[in-house]
Amino acid sequence: MSEMQSFSSNGTRVLFFGREKCVGTEALLKKLVRCGFDVTFVKSRKRGEVLPEDIYWWDGDYILCFRSLYVLPKQLLDKAKVAAINFHPAPPEYPGSGCVNFALYDNAAEYGVTAHIMNELVDNGDILEVRRFALTPCDDLSSVLSRTHNELCNLCLDFISGIYFLGGKFIEERLATSANEKWRGNARRLRELESLQxxxxxxxxxxxxxxxxxxxxxxxxxxxxxxxxxxxxxxxxx
Incomplete structure (x- = not known):
């Protein structure tokens, strides 16, 4: 069963999607509450879960998705008055599933994380920011996943701060700064990763x-x- 929690305040309304048993998710939720945002929190556990029915009553300013396994319909994304933002655990060169896996398979020299506006397609919306880091021949799946999750959490923490201090202006600035960043290729499907395995x-x-x-x-x-x-x-x- 999907789980949804609310943390009320008089601040900006945020719908936050995170993951169960995730240290990063807990850190982000604490920061959102500490900043005084009116937070509705939805925790995902596995792929294929159905969204809570009452989530469609939500109406607010921002949707933030961090390591969430939910696929959000346009009907819900449109309820975010300022922005619906996904924090993708890969650079724009690797949209979709199995990102870290295919980067390692390609012997990529660098990897990274991406914040982007969400639309009805997977990893397709306008890019807000990309942060990259070098990969070495000694890196394996575990080491890159660990660094990726840390970078992704830091990126989201910085976005929460930016929204807190600047609101929608912060989003506009990020869009302008990252105007040259574009998604490359089609979003990979989970079955492609399963085939690689x-x-x-x-x-x-x-x-x-x-x-x-x-x-x-x-x-x-x-x-x-x-x-x-x-x-x-x-x-x-x-």
Whole structure:
């Protein structure tokens, strides 16, 4: 069941979507409340959840999405009078799902996070800000995910401060500053990541190393399916 909480005040009205058991989500919620915003908080747990029915009664100024798994309909996005903003855990070169995975598979030299206006399409709206950081050959999925979540949280914290001090003017300034940033390519689907995780038994050694670096994380290893059996990768302890 979806969970929704309200934190009332006399301030700007914010609908905040976060994730369950997420340190960043809790830090952001605390800052929103501390800033005096009138916050409605919706916590997501897994993909495919249905939005709370009474969420459509919300009417306010901003929608902020941080690591949320909900897909928000245009009907709800349009209720944000100033802006509906998503904090995407990837740079504009990687819209959609599996962003970190495909960046590692591509041996990308850098990665990053993006704040953008939300519309009815996935990772398609005008970009507000991009923050990038370098990747090294020593990086793996766990290390990049950790840095990504930290950068994403910091980006959202800064946006909350900007909205608190400048309101809609802050959004206008961010749009102007990032006018040259554009999304590249189509948003990837989850099934593309699932396909990457399925290893061809005839794979070369170099290609296997790329796939392992891009997809291995404890609990969700790459797999080989052969003659009706599924073999999951188990890495030796370092």
């Amino acid at each position: 399925k290893v061809n038994p005839n794979i070369s050694e170099d290609e296997l190393k790329r796939v392992v670096r891009a997809t291995y994380i404890e609990g969700y290893p790459p797999v080989i399916e052969l003659h009706g059996f599924k073999f999951c990768l188990e890495l030796e302890s370092k």
